[in-house]
Amino acid sequence: MPHAPAFAMNGVTVRFGGITALDAVDLEVPRGRVLGVIGPNGAGKTTLFNVACGFVTPAEGSVRRDGQPLTGLKPHHLPRHRMARTLQGLGLFERVSVLENVMVGADRTATSGFLSSLLALPRSAADERRLRERALTTLDELGIADYADRVPGSLPYAIRKRVALARALVGEPELLLLDEPASGLSDEEMESLGDLILACRERMSVMLVEHHMDLVMRVCDSIVVLDFGRVIAHGTPDEVREDPAVLAAYLGDEVDRTAAEVPR
C-alpha cells in the first residue's frame, strides 16, 4: 500500500496473568521517520518491542507492515519483511569474528540464526564473497572495520553495540527496531549513536525504544509515551516535552525512585 505507514500497531493488548502490560496500544512509524517509544519503568516498552519483533503475540489487536498484517509474526520472519532489530542483550556470538557475526545478518535467507546461516546451508563462493563484502562495507560505514577479525568478547561494550547495529543494518532493512541502544554508553558515544540513527533515517524507518530523553528528543520525528501499558501522549518532541500527562507520569516515577532511596 503506497501510503501505509512502514509499521503500525492497532489496539495491541498483551496480558501476563493479571497484569495488562499493553492496553489497546495504537502507534505508527511513517516511512523514513523515527518514532520514539518512551515511558517510566514498567510502562510496557519492552513488551511493545517484543510484540514488534514477534517475541510476544498480542491477545488482541493487529500489527501491520506497509499496511499488510503481520499475523503470527516470529523473530525469524523479520528479514522477509525487511525488518531488523537490535536487542538490549547484544546477542553476538562471542567467539566468532566480528565480520562473521555481521555476515549472519546479511543473509536474508537465514531462517533460524547462526547454525543454518553460517554453517548448515551451503553457499556458493560468489555468494560468500558478496556477503563478506557487504558486511565489510557496513562495518566501514559504522567506523569499526578495523575490528573485523577480532572476536566481540575482546572488544569494549560500545564497539560491540556497533557490531550488533552493523548486523542489523547489513541486510538493508526498511524498518529498524532499536531496543535501548544507548544503554551503557557514555555521553560522547550516545552523541555519535544519535548521528548514526539520523543517518539511518535517510534509508529506512526506525522505531526507537529508549529511556535516554536527550537522545529521543534529538533524533525522533514523533514520540509515543506509554504509562501502565497505555499511550498517554503522542506528538513531536516539543509537544511531548510539554505534555502535562507526561510530566505527571515521569514525576511519579521520580518520586517512587526517591522514595526507594530513602534509608529505612
Ligand SMILES: Nc1ncnc2c1ncn2[C@@H]1O[C@H](COP(=O)(O)OP(=O)(O)OP(=O)(O)O)[C@@H](O)[C@H]1O
Ligand atoms: N513475562 C512477563 N510476565 C509477567 N509480567 C510481565 C512480563 N513481562 C513484563 N511484565 C509486566 O508487564 C509490565 C510492563 O513491563 P515492561 O518490561 O514491558 O515495561 P518497561 O517499560 O520495558 O519497563 P523498564 O523500563 O523497567 O524495562 C510490568 O508490570 C511488568 O512487570
